[in-house]
Amino acid sequence: MSALAQPDDERRGRALAVLAEKPDGVVEALAAKADVTPAEILEILPQGAAVTAAKDAFGDIWSDMTSWGEILFIVHTEDIVLEAEGSLPPGSEGHGWFNIHGDSPIGGHIRKDNCTSITFVDRQFHGRRSCSVWFMNGKGSAMFKVFVRRDEQRELIGEQLAKFEALRNRYAGA
Template sequence: MEALIRQDLAARPDGVLETIAETRGVPLQQVLDCLGQEAAERAPGKLFERIWEDLTTWGDITFVVHTRDGVFECKGRVPPGTSGRGYFNIHGDSPIGGHLRIDRCRAIYFVDRPFFGKRSCSVQFVNEEGGVMFKIFVGRNEDRTLKEDQLVRFEALRAGCLEREQGLGSSA
């Protein structure tokens, strides 16, 4: 199956990953794992709260939930959250809000790949079944370029999470 997924990715390197997953009948995580390290790097789900806290400092991003039935997009700041009663409860005046079961977050992917001809960077939270819970995209300027300050934060967070997981970073 990996060979078929890689073939699909080669044919449409900037296409919709969910389309490949649906066509091949696999969870999206399986497609993410076929992207290669240059396009997708994985951190463990146990880093959820650390990653979320960092995301609260980025400014306006695009929050996406993509299911077979549609794509929900919301622009705004990532609000702070706290754990309680089995959920990670998102607080604040952002349009992004709700209650997440972060105990079901198996992995977090830092994805940097073209999407319809433009560079796209996102942090994708994957559940126990290998489906993506939601995605947070680096914001864009009016000319559709990525916001440079967020791109720097994305790259630093990715590097920090990977170093931490490999035992190279501090425990902070």
């Protein structure tokens, strides 16, 4: 029986077990170990650790994050974890893509229609608080993530953290 064909309670049980074993681990690694999707791991995080917004909020959330200053942009696949630091340029839609260009190392084209939800994640990661925005696809994986950056002392940058929290809180009750 394939993992996706298994009853939900079996999948949830495996996810809960691996999360209990390593609650501050890499979500994708936990998901792989439990044979579930990253989205299923995010769903079982403690209350408030993962706040999800509808896909229709893509443009508004992106636009807000363009004011955050330099962020950490991550694309995590089974083959690579690509990290880029820079500010998010404004985007525009055209030819079926959300196009981002500007004076930043972060640029390219996003298949916005593949985004099924956006999740604000606020959890411990290797013993430290980590805050990020995950743009999720229909397969239950992150298309990409935007992280609040850290300063020289490895603390979350206060101004950016405040912007993350304000944006997340706009969607917390939705």
